[in-house]
Amino acid sequence: xxQYQPPPLDALFQALxxxxxxxxxxxxxxxxxxxxxxAAPLPMSLTAAAQHLAVLEAAGLVTSAKVGRVRTxxxxxxxxxxxxxxxxxxxxxxxxxxxxxxxxxxxxKPDDEP
Amino acid sequence: MxxxxxxxxxxxxxxxxVYDAPPARVFHAFTDPQARRRWFFKTDxxxxxxxSGGDLAVGAVESSRFSPPGASVLITNDSTYLDIVADAxxxxxYAMTLAGAPLSASLATVEIRPEGGGARLIFxxxxxxxxxxxxxxxxxxxxxxxxxxxxxxxxxxx
Numbered sequence: 001x002x003q004y005q006p007p008p009l010d011a012l013f014q015a016l017x018x019x020x021x022x023x024x025x026x027x028x029x030x031x032x033x034x035x036x037x038x039a040a041p042l043p044m045s046l047t048a049a050a051q052h053l054a055v056l057e058a059a060g061l062v063t064s065a066k067v068g069r070v071r072t073x074x075x076x077x078x079x080x081x082x083x084x085x086x087x088x089x090x091x092x093x094x095x096x097x098x099x100x101x102x103x104x105x106x107x108x109k110p111d112d113e114p
Numbered sequence: 115m116x117x118x119x120x121x122x123x124x125x126x127x128x129x130x131x132v133y134d135a136p137p138a139r140v141f142h143a144f145t146d147p148q149a150r151r152r153w154f155f156k157t158d159x160x161x162x163x164x165x166s167g168g169d170l171a172v173g174a175v176e177s178s179r180f181s182p183p184g185a186s187v188l189i190t191n192d193s194t195y196l197d198i199v200a201d202a203x204x205x206x207x208y209a210m211t212l213a214g215a216p217l218s219a220s221l222a223t224v225e226i227r228p229e230g231g232g233a234r235l236i237f238x239x240x241x242x243x244x245x246x247x248x249x250x251x252x253x254x255x256x257x258x259x260x261x262x263x264x265x266x267x268x269x270x271x272x
Contacts, residue, residue, distance in 0.1 A: 087123065087125045087127070087241070087243050090127075090218065090220075090239070090241070090243075091127045091129070091239075094127075094129055094237060094239065095129050097153065097154060098129060098131045098235065098237060099131070100153040100154075100156070101131070101133070101140070101143055101144065101153050101154075101235075102131060102133050103153065104143055104149065104152055104153040105133050105134070105135040105139060105140065105143055106134065106135075108139075108143070108149075109134070109135065113135070113136070113139075114231055
């Protein structure tokens with residue numbers, strides 16, 4: 001039986017670390033789009049957009065299929081189960097909260113504390 | 115790829131921070147309801163619909179209902195203190211829901227140790243994370259939330 005292998009988290013995070021690629025993923029949550037539709041709102045060439053899409057595809061976030069001359073991209077949310085997404089979101093949310101705790105502690109530091 | 119509609123994923127994660135504050139002040143900030151409203155519930159940007167409890171006592175329950183910035187989706191968090199060692203340790207169990215669907219049930223352990231003139235905080239979470247019925251809305255919300263959290267994390271100065 002073929003086991004489904006989720007893409008490594010490093011590749012996923014690296015793919016999502018770029019704002020242009022995040023913009024593409026956000027656009028794709030609304031539904032499939034062509035490469036030129038994805039590139040249109042971004043300040044970059046079609047070639048650069050295609051390179052970003054290749055990173056998203058390698059991370060397992062996006063799948064694409066060429067029909068005629070148009071390549072259509074689809075968000076592959078199955079790559080991450082809802083539970084795995086939630087674990088990642090939770091870990092990052094807790095990290096952000098602990099940083100906010102640090103900000104709070106710095107802002108409320110008493111004068112007599114060394 | 116979820117094999118069946120109500121799968122559970124178990125996971126553990128651990129985060130550490132070193133603060134320029136003695137353990138007693140870190141412990142107080144972590145447990146004092148007024149302080150928590152400032153850093154934990156992010157009331158400057160998130161909408162806190164309801165918040166109750168939060169007494170520092172074993173068995174005490176803290177319930178909160180909130181929505182992320184610019185969104186109306188309801189998230190709930192119900193938390194119970196299981197173990198309290200003043201200025202040193204907190205253990206609590208908490209369950210979260212998103213738009214009425216269960217997201218997770220977790221056991222969180224917070225350890226606070228003196229380090230230099232400050233304190234090291236070690237947060238360990240052991241959780242059961244749920245896949246709800248395979249709804250597109252749920253997956254989209256999950257993805258959007260993950261991206262927002264990630265964007266916030268990246269925007270934060272290192």
